[in-house]
Amino acid sequence: MLTGIDTETTGRDFFHAAKPYFVSISDSEGEQSYWEWNVDPLTRQPVIPPGDLDEIDGVIETADELVLQNTKFDVAALKSVGLPYGPWPWEITQDTLIAGHLLASNQPHDLTTMALVYIGLNISPFEKRLEEACTEARRYAKSHYPTWMVAREGLPGFPSIKGSKEDKKKKDEKDKVWKNDGWLPRAVCLHEDRKRPKEDCEHIWDGWDCKKCQGHRWWIVLSEYAIPDPFVTVKVFEKQRELMQKKGLYEIYQERLRCLPVAYEMERSGVTISKTTLDQLRKIYERESEEAGGVCVKIAKGIGYELELPKASNNNSLLHFCFGEPEIDEKEIKCPLCKGKKPKIPSGDGGGVFVCKKCRGSGVSIDPRKPRKEWLQLPVVHTTDSGAPSLKKKAMEIYKETLEDGPQKTFVRNLAGKRKRDTMLTYADDYEHFWHPWIPVGAVDPKTGAGWCILHPNLNPTGTNTLRWSSSSPNEQNISKQGMFCTHCWGDGCLRCGGEGLDARNLRYAFGPAPGREWFSLDFSNLELRIPAYESGEEAMIELFERPDEAPFFGSYHLLNASIIYPDLFWPLAEQEGEFKKRYKASWYQWCKNGSFALIYGCQEKKFDATTHRKGGYSLLKQKMPKLFQLGQKMIDHANKHGYVETIPDQAISPGRGYPIGCSRTSYGKISPTIPLNYHVQSTACWIMMRAMIKVHEYLKTCGGDCRIVLQVHDELVLDMPAGRGKEPWKTNLPKVRRVQSLMTECGTDVGIPLTTSREYHAKSWGEGLSV
DNA sequence: TAACTGGGCGCC
DNA sequence: AGGGCGCCCAGTTA
Numbered sequence: 001m002l003t004g005i006d007t008e009t010t011g012r013d014f015f016h017a018a019k020p021y022f023v024s025i026s027d028s029e030g031e032q033s034y035w036e037w038n039v040d041p042l043t044r045q046p047v048i049p050p051g052d053l054d055e056i057d058g059v060i061e062t063a064d065e066l067v068l069q070n071t072k073f074d075v076a077a078l079k080s081v082g083l084p085y086g087p088w089p090w091e092i093t094q095d096t097l098i099a100g101h102l103l104a105s106n107q108p109h110d111l112t113t114m115a116l117v118y119i120g121l122n123i124s125p126f127e128k129r130l131e132e133a134c135t136e137a138r139r140y141a142k143s144h145y146p147t148w149m150v151a152r153e154g155l156p157g158f159p160s161i162k163g164s165k166e167d168k169k170k171k172d173e174k175d176k177v178w179k180n181d182g183w184l185p186r187a188v189c190l191h192e193d194r195k196r197p198k199e200d201c202e203h204i205w206d207g208w209d210c211k212k213c214q215g216h217r218w219w220i221v222l223s224e225y226a227i228p229d230p231f232v233t234v235k236v237f238e239k240q241r242e243l244m245q246k247k248g249l250y251e252i253y254q255e256r257l258r259c260l261p262v263a264y265e266m267e268r269s270g271v272t273i274s275k276t277t278l279d280q281l282r283k284i285y286e287r288e289s290e291e292a293g294g295v296c297v298k299i300a301k302g303i304g305y306e307l308e309l310p311k312a313s314n315n316n317s318l319l320h321f322c323f324g325e326p327e328i329d330e331k332e333i334k335c336p337l338c339k340g341k342k343p344k345i346p347s348g349d350g351g352g353v354f355v356c357k358k359c360r361g362s363g364v365s366i367d368p369r370k371p372r373k374e375w376l377q378l379p380v381v382h383t384t385d386s387g388a389p390s391l392k393k394k395a396m397e398i399y400k401e402t403l404e405d406g407p408q409k410t411f412v413r414n415l416a417g418k419r420k421r422d423t424m425l426t427y428a429d430d431y432e433h434f435w436h437p438w439i440p441v442g443a444v445d446p447k448t449g450a451g452w453c454i455l456h457p458n459l460n461p462t463g464t465n466t467l468r469w470s471s472s473s474p475n476e477q478n479i480s481k482q483g484m485f486c487t488h489c490w491g492d493g494c495l496r497c498g499g500e501g502l503d504a505r506n507l508r509y510a511f512g513p514a515p516g517r518e519w520f521s522l523d524f525s526n527l528e529l530r531i532p533a534y535e536s537g538e539e540a541m542i543e544l545f546e547r548p549d550e551a552p553f554f555g556s557y558h559l560l561n562a563s564i565i566y567p568d569l570f571w572p573l574a575e576q577e578g579e580f581k582k583r584y585k586a587s588w589y590q591w592c593k594n595g596s597f598a599l600i601y602g603c604q605e606k607k608f609d610a611t612t613h614r615k616g617g618y619s620l621l622k623q624k625m626p627k628l629f630q631l632g633q634k635m636i637d638h639a640n641k642h643g644y645v646e647t648i649p650d651q652a653i654s655p656g657r658g659y660p661i662g663c664s665r666t667s668y669g670k671i672s673p674t675i676p677l678n679y680h681v682q683s684t685a686c687w688i689m690m691r692a693m694i695k696v697h698e699y700l701k702t703c704g705g706d707c708r709i710v711l712q713v714h715d716e717l718v719l720d721m722p723a724g725r726g727k728e729p730w731k732t733n734l735p736k737v738r739r740v741q742s743l744m745t746e747c748g749t750d751v752g753i754p755l756t757t758s759r760e761y762h763a764k765s766w767g768e769g770l771s772v
Numbered sequence: 773t774a775a776c777t778g779g780g781c782g783c784c
Numbered sequence: 785a786g787g788g789c790g791c792c793c794a795g796t797t798a
Binding site: 773774775776777778779780781782783784 | 793798
Binding site: 072162310311312313314315316423426427429430463464465466468470471472473474475477478597598599600601602603604606607608612666670672673674675677678680681682714 | 785786787788789790791792793794795
């Protein structure tokens, strides 16, 4: 018998103050029960009768098979009130979110949508009504009970509650502020002793009041919404299971389920960050940002412009200073085609085609703006998607290369430097927003953890259209690893930077092992290159990976590409090891490298040739690596025929089928030709990583000493282990780390891709690694 | 004021 | 027609 479980919570931050206040359970025959707890509006904490916990624990303990929508969330919620008493029974747990992604990776996976899709049931009216009640109750409580903890941005203990945003395509539901206040309507009723609806009354609602029993609906608006959920979950899953079995996907599903406890444990473990180091970095960034900003303002002032710098990225003051201010008020511009009043949107390609969004692509080119040409007068080298001059990083890099020394160049350098530091500062803010003081397990002296904090980033294995995981609150997958130029001398060397020019202190320096611990990071080498190379059988590339120590490429994919697209430049230098790279480091080598990455990410001929600064380069590559391009075509054909591509089948799990990855169509009904190969490769890479994580997690549990995975950055795992001892402390854990490496590489074998992993030891910080 | 859009940028 | 994310800021619109 399947048992569905669902919880309603006061928020998502179970490592902070969020708690469940409603638990509902249903079996597949519709036998339902629920526990609703009053939330103290002054503390947002539920008041839980102890007997309830026993009952819920009993249900979980005795169930044959459980099913939840996003199990990891509910398990974290229940754990925050001590449930279940034992470990969560993952081995009998099914998950509709995992199933939903497998059956339709690029479709929404919220329960409301899936109920409609899989069992034709529309539960949105319940949600709609709850939203109305919550919104009203929130307004009411804010004005009548100002001391109540109504959800809002900045509410202590609930860092995930952010303003309110809605990304239509995404799982935005959770980001709506009212969602955290499902308990509030009832709390108002309780506090004001409003009349309860009678249980046996067949209500006739007039607004929020029942005409028959005079009860107020806010008492039950949450339970009306929440009680059916577990039953819906059960029914959705029954259908999903049937579909998965029919499509031959059930083995994949079962393996995929195993990543849930891994993600759950990673979230619980969290990742340590040094407050001391972050404070130091912050001070440096703040000072340098202010310094660089000051230079910008001063230059502007010198030209007679009162520049108001943006806090980050752009504002009109800055853009007008750099590119001139339009004389005509843009609000007055009319679309020349439809004569609409609000065209405003210049269409792409930088040509300044001022037509509205609807009329784009018509080719009419009228730019009614007359920029005033005083002030900085930067040339336009990059445009935004809507055709306006852009000050993005890439554009500024071009300015730095091409402008003569003078105010323009100085301005751009300082602006770029300021931006970079400001970006890092907003990241740092985010970490502080979510962190807790770190307290070592079993610490006797509370000072042991001083200077260290811990973050519990959220990991979402179904957060992308592919098999990549996403991460949030904070995102552990975009932590800066770049160096940056000294704002004082901009790389020419000075006393402050010690002549180095580059300051390597990025935010990764703040992350690292807490006292008594050490980190190892393990990377799959060239994971996303090896997959298409071996799969297609492209000899030139395979050769590269098989013989990484041999001339003339020494395992470098970029050099291989360079030899093909720049034969005239590469071969004359081929006999001198490293010469091509050395001589053209900032030009041809860099451009080729950019092009290589663009290619992996799916760019087309035009973009590749532009990126590599060599017309015809793409075509040469195609001639030299026909099998690679044939694989791309094969994926395109498959996607066009079926609407999805598949990962390479895993011989150990499901030899017949790979994981289907849906390829969305553009508004013109076509699948973009860049998508299929990219999805296939990216997802196969992630499948490998997922299997690796399952194996590694299982192995580390047997190691003792609290060894765990703390970070996953797509092709990299970071392990947190007890610190070794002696002169070469890494040697203590090295055998275990080697074992982890072989578990990782094994996963390539099952999909036919030979893999290698690289290994680094981090004694103090993620920013500095030692190859050991 | 809230919601929404666009630009920008960090990672792989 | 350059893939996948999360997140922030600025400015406009409902």
